[in-house]
Amino acid sequence: MTTAVAFTSCSKDEESSSSKLQVKLMDAPGDFQSVFLAVQKIEVHLKEETNPDGWKLLPFQAQTINVLEYVNGRSALLVDTDFEPGDLKEIRLILGPDSYVIGKDGQRYDLKTPSGQSSGVKLKLEKAAVQERATFQLLLDFDVAKSIVERGSWRPGNDKKERYLLKPVIRVVAQDLRAGLRGTVTPAAARPQVLAIRSSVTVADTFSTAADAAGAYQLSGLPSGTYRVEFFPTVTAPTGQPAYKNVVKSNISVVNDQVTDLGSTSLTQ
Known part of the structure; x- marks a missing residue:
């Protein structure tokens, strides 16, 4: 995974010391009609990885997002909030059990998430720090082709819920x-x-x-x-x-x- 981070210019109100954090989502197209991710929570980690108390919950309303609507330069704004200046170590997406795809055949296939990822999808950030009077933007680039894995043992006529696994592959870049x-x-x-x-x-x-x-x-x-x-x-x-x-x-x-x-x-x- 390639991680890139940067900052935008200061806000129009130069006298304000407010900093902002934005999280956006975009996607690389995949071989499906639709890909729906059930995103429940988004968190960032502010301390060292070994410190379990460093997670901060971001203001995000749980929703199911069709990521294939956000391709070729389009992105979805998930978080836009005031944020205290400081270092960011990781970002984590907590996914619910209701993610699914609509295949080229028009059928719905549930996406199963391996049990090892029940704690969420963690993405490390390198040298990321929110500065005073600046907007820090994280763009999550979801790779459909690599993230949705078909079970080798699945055959037509089997339970549709057992066809695909969701193993998210997400690249983190800076919007600016x-x-x-x-x-x-x-x-x-x-x-x-x-x-x-x-x-x-x-x-x-x-x-x-x-x-x-x-x-x-x-x-x-x-x-x-x-x-x-x-x-x-x-x-x-x-x-x-x-x-x-x-x-x-x-x-x-x-x-x-x-x-x-x-x-x-x-x-x-």
Whole structure:
């Protein structure tokens, strides 16, 4: 998991010493009609990991969220609250038992959460501190494709409640890292995955998404740098039509506060 944290500028009222904490949710598309997460509580940890008394409950109304509504640059504001300046060590989401997906077949499948995650989904924060007269924003980037795991033993006709496990994979980024990549892919029927690999650092960062039904994609919250962008069709072309192919674009420059538009990318020969 890649963690990035940063701060926005001070509020309009420069005389105020109030600080704010915001938590937002966005998603990388997955192969479902809908993905509903039952989020009960959101907490942050203010002390060392070994201190059980460091958790602070954030003002959040329990709700079931269709995360697939928040793709390609859209995000859901979950928390927006005044907050005392200080360090943040972790953020934790407490999920309820009522998460589920609607599959491509239109059927509902409950999402089972492994018992080991009953204490919540914990995400570590590196060098995160809320400053005075600043707004600190955490963007939770939920990866549907990696988070929903189909049981290998499940077969059509089995209990639908037993098909999928929920093992959340969430990347934490800062909302004021406004660099991004966007574009379109043709044909959209290729249903491509899109990887953006930051090659300008010693240990390459990899960020992923998928094009939507119209072939559009957007990756947000990227650190600046030089990227290699790879496009992978997830289906084969119909008989009689040109084959789909993998495409790689190299030396793509990504700059803070800008969204780099890669235009249209063709996946046919």
